[in-house]
Amino acid sequence: MTAKPLTLYLAAPRGFCAGVDRAIKIVEMALEKWGAPVYVRHEIVHNKFVVDALRDKGAVFVEELDECPDDRPVIFSAHGVPKSVPAHAAKREMVYVDATCPLVSKVHIEAERHSANGLQLVMIGHEGHPETVGTMGQLPEGEVLLVEEASDVASLEVRDPDKLAFVTQTTLSVDDTADVVEALQARFPAIQGPHKEDICYATTNRQESVKAMAAKTNAMLVVGAPNSSNSRRLVEVGAKAGCSYSQLVQRASDIDWRALEGIESIGITAGASAPDVLITEVIDAFKAKYDVTVEVVETAKENVEFKVPRVLREAS
Template identity: 70%
Template sequence: MSTSPLTILLASPRGFCAGVDRAIQIVEVALEKYGAPVYVRHEIVHNRFVVESLEAKGAVFVEELDQVPDGFPVIFSAHGVPKSIPAEARRREMLYVDATCPLVSKVHREAERHFSEGRQIVLVGHAGHPEVIGTMGQLPEGTVLLVEDLDDVAALQVKDPDNLAYVTQTTLSVDDTARVVDALRARFPNLHGPRREDICYATTNRQAAVKAIAPKVDMLLVVGAPNSSNSMRLVEVAKLHGCPASRLVRRADEIDWSELDGIGRLGITAGASAPEVLIEEILRDARAHRDVTVEEISIGTESITFKLPRILLEPETTA
């Protein structure tokens, strides 16, 4: 064990956002209201610690509706789902609760509005991500064009270059997305965009906090999951803004403290689906190995909250 000093710079804001907090509450309240088991289509948020904690309370996670037996409630994850999913749930007369983040739902409504006004939609996002699948699934197949990077923008084939609109995934890199949108606007000057930025406040704030501490540390750890888009973007942002030695960790047990012997200043943040308890776990481990001083670097506070769906707040009716 090394007792050498280690200064930890904690990024703030970090961890849970309002959409994630709401989604987890939805599962917990549904378990209280309906009893276990409650089924959840896809991981409610991209964090195994959270998923396993909810499983211990009686949640059962599945990938598709056909894995849900008749007669049990099902919850749709915070990432959003294609319209075909609630349609199938209604066909089967299932009791379902939609935990889609309201900021993702806002993107869905934007895409529908542009489509109803006759525009072709360009979605900036990562292929295969549940949020992208959900957004593309709001409209008829083939009507949303996905672009991931500048090469995709250059290769984009559209019906009418003067009748286009774009929306974006909510968890992208702010800087990368700005470059892609600039390239889209350069190619299509009459491009319609969102009234307000699609990248959510939490993604924007967490990336700004990382930019504030990355140049000041020797290494930066992002607590999150490899399938969490916003967590992976935090690693990229840290590397691009002054800390090449940045990496993702799921839990404290992934950290080999002997490898950090030469590190004097360590940055720590957490993706929007990572609970604060995982940060506390790392701080406890750090104190067991080093003489730790913790400094919190805050770029502001967050006060946004989202209401639970009405179906969970209404009293149960009896026949």
């Protein structure tokens, strides 16, 4: 029986971003420099496959600093940490390496600058997400108010409506965030925003390529982890852009083949913390069942690279 033809649209860019690449490299270089075990506070990036691979090399993942011994290095995840965490590590005289994505650090610096200028901060983000916790933790309690969606703006209780600024989580939906910003500006006309958008280039680029693909197909798979904010946003963007079937899969074994029966084309992308090997695995699964033609839908080129911290570049 001949395999049915299937056009597979592959988003470009997709998968790893520069911040994720750097964070993984930091853990690998720390293991090379100091040997195992190296402790990592929180999943270095939100992807089980990546975390398991690093665990096999000798990384130990913990949620809090209290779980780390004083005499082993600890790495802070790409999502960033509250100010109290490095302070606590320094007090214990621990060796620590901060793998916070430089684009998240930029938001931290912005928040501190606004606060130093006497402004109260509003953060647009997801409650409990490590990046939101880390950004809000740059300033004393009560200095940062959280809003998740436009409807939250009406109930915000601020100190002074004329002395406000906002920052955002870097992995949000571009369109949804624009709605929240609009609501903030309507209620607080004096509110100050970032000089350059906080949502990072990788999140924006991956969402744009999903919109471009959605126009060509009615089914889309996003390779990524359920706790990955940017991956989940890609699923939502695909559905909003008209894909009647837009789903998150961690790997090929998660594909719901019955739901895809009768399809003639499918779009595939991956969140910023999903490695190439998982994207290839999904493509190969389709090739095993269909006569696949792959078409790349490229909407941007990425050549961003971030240096690892100096402590790891120096020879041990």
